[in-house]
Amino acid sequence: MKVKFFVKRYIPDIxxxxxxxxxxxxxxxxxxxxxxxxxxxxxxxxxxxxYSCRMGICGSCGxxxxxKPDLACHTQVKDVVENGIIKVEPIPNLPLVRDLVTDMSSVxxxxxxxxxxxIRKDEKEQENPVREYKQxxxxxxxxxQFSYCIQCGLCISSCPVSSTDELFFEPLILAQAYRxxxxxxxxxxxxxxxxxxxxxxxxNCHFAGGCSNACPKGVDPALAIQLxxxxxxxxxxxxxxxxxxxxxxxxYPEGPNKDKIPKxxxxxx
Amino acid sequence: xKKNLKGFKGWFLPxxxxxxxxxxxxxxxxxxxxxxxxxxxxxxxxxxxxxxxxSWENTMKLVGAFGKGAYxxxxxxxEFILILVIGFHALNGVRLLLTEFGMFLxxxxxxxxxxxxxxxxGPRIFMYFLMIVLFVYxxxxxxxxxxxx
Ligand code: SF4
Ligand code: FES
Numbered sequence: 001m002k003v004k005f006f007v008k009r010y011i012p013d014i015x016x017x018x019x020x021x022x023x024x025x026x027x028x029x030x031x032x033x034x035x036x037x038x039x040x041x042x043x044x045x046x047x048x049x050x051y052s053c054r055m056g057i058c059g060s061c062g063x064x065x066x067x068k069p070d071l072a073c074h075t076q077v078k079d080v081v082e083n084g085i086i087k088v089e090p091i092p093n094l095p096l097v098r099d100l101v102t103d104m105s106s107v108x109x110x111x112x113x114x115x116x117x118x119i120r121k122d123e124k125e126q127e128n129p130v131r132e133y134k135q136x137x138x139x140x141x142x143x144x145q146f147s148y149c150i151q152c153g154l155c156i157s158s159c160p161v162s163s164t165d166e167l168f169f170e171p172l173i174l175a176q177a178y179r180x181x182x183x184x185x186x187x188x189x190x191x192x193x194x195x196x197x198x199x200x201x202x203x204n205c206h207f208a209g210g211c212s213n214a215c216p217k218g219v220d221p222a223l224a225i226q227l228x229x230x231x232x233x234x235x236x237x238x239x240x241x242x243x244x245x246x247x248x249x250x251x252y253p254e255g256p257n258k259d260k261i262p263k264x265x266x267x268x269x
Numbered sequence: 270x271k272k273n274l275k276g277f278k279g280w281f282l283p284x285x286x287x288x289x290x291x292x293x294x295x296x297x298x299x300x301x302x303x304x305x306x307x308x309x310x311x312x313x314x315x316x317x318x319x320x321x322x323x324s325w326e327n328t329m330k331l332v333g334a335f336g337k338g339a340y341x342x343x344x345x346x347x348e349f350i351l352i353l354v355i356g357f358h359a360l361n362g363v364r365l366l367l368t369e370f371g372m373f374l375x376x377x378x379x380x381x382x383x384x385x386x387x388x389x390x391g392p393r394i395f396m397y398f399l400m401i402v403l404f405v406y407x408x409x410x411x412x413x414x415x416x417x418x
Contacts, residue, residue: 163279218380
C-alpha cells in the first residue's frame with residue numbers, strides 16, 4: 001500500500017511555505033519518523049526534521065500528525081493513516097525555525113526561572129554530600145508522574161492559553177515547578193511559588209486540559225497545575241505548612257569507606 | 270524564524286480528538302466576551318437613571334421594555350440567551366474554582382497504559398452534574414420566558 005505524506009514546509013531563506021506531497025510504500029512497523037527520514041534520504045534532501053533517540057525518550061520529534069499532537073517516533077503510520085493520507089505539521093505556539101523544527105529556547109529559559117533542581121538551605125552540605133536524603137515510596141509517588149516529562153512541547157501545542165500568550169509559563173514548566181515544590185527533599189517552595197504566581201503564571205490557566213490529553217508520557221500537567229494553584233491559594237490564606245527538607249540518612253558510624261570504591265581508570269587524553 | 274502562534278483559533282477550535290474540557294474552555298471564553306459587552310450595555314442603560322426620570326424612560330423605550338411587536342420579541346429572546354450565557358459561565362466558573370482548590374482531581378500516580386489523565390477523569394462526573402443543573406435551569410428558563418409569559 002502506498003501512503004501519501006503531506007508535509008508542511010517552511011524555509012525562510014528561499015521563502016518557501018506550504019505543503020509538499022510525497023508518496024512512499026507502507027512497510028510493516030513504519031513509524032512517521034522513519035517515513036520522514038526515508039523521504040529525507042531518498043526523495044527530498046531539503047526536508048528538516050529533528051530527532052535523536054527514536055524511542056520516545058528525548059522529546060525531539062513532537063509534531064502534529066493528522067491533526068493530533070504526538071511523537072513521530074512512536075506513532076505507527078498504519079495506526080494513524082486516513083484514506084491513505086498523512087498530514088504532518090510542526091508544533092504550533094512555538095517559534096518555527098524551518099520545516100518541522102521548532103525553537104524551544106524560550107521554554108528552556110522559563111524552565112530555568114522556576115529553578116528545576118532540589119534547593120537546600122544548607123548549601124554546603126548539598127555540595128559535599130556524605131549520604132543521601134530520606135524519602136519514602138509515598139513521598140516519591142507525589143512527584144514521580146511529573147518527572148516523566150521529556151519536554152517534547154506537545155502540551156504547548158494544545159494549550160489554548162499558550163496560543164495567544166507567548167509569555168505564559170507553559171504547562172510543562174508549571175508541572176515541573178509543582179514537581180519540585182512537592183519533592184520531600186526540597187526547601188525552595190517559596191521561591192518557586194513567587195515566580196509562578198506572577199502574571200502569565202499559573203492563574204492564566206483555565207483548566208482546558210488539552211495538555212493532559214496531548215501528553216505522550218502520561219505526565220498529566222493539568223493535574224500538576226491545579227495542585228500548584230492549590231499550594232498558592234493555601235499559602236495566601238496561611239494554611240501552607242512550613243516544609244522542612246527531608247533529613248539525611250544517618251551517617252556511617254565509621255565514615256564512608258572510600259577504600260572499597262574502585263579507582264577510575266587512568267586518563268587517556 | 271516565525272512565531273507560529275495559533276491565535277484565537279487556539280481558543281475556539283480544538284484539535285482533533287480533543288477532550289471535552291477544551292470545548293468548555295472555548296464556550297467559557299465566548300460567553301465571557303459576550304458578558305463583558307453586555308455589561309457595557311447594562312451600565313449604559315442603568316446609568317441613564319442618574320440623568321433623571323426622563324432620560325431613564327427614554328432609554329427604557331430604547332430597549333423596548335414596554336413595547337410590543339418584533340423588536341420587543343427580539344429583546345426578549347436576547348434576554349433569554351443572556352440568562353443561558355450567565356448560567357453556563359457561572360456554573361463552569363464554579364467547576365474551575367473547585368478544581369483550583371484541588372477538588373475532584375484525583376492523586377498523582379504511576380501512569381499505566383493505556384493511560385487517561387486522572388485530572389480529566391475525576392472532574393468529569395462533577396461536570397456532568399453541572400451540565401444537568403444547567404439543563405434544568407434551561408427548562409425553567411424556557412417555561413418562564415416563553416410559556417408563562
Ligand atoms: S508534559 Fe508531556 S507533552 Fe508536555 S513536554 Fe512534558 S512530556 Fe511533552
Ligand atoms: S526521537 Fe526521541 S522522542 Fe522521538
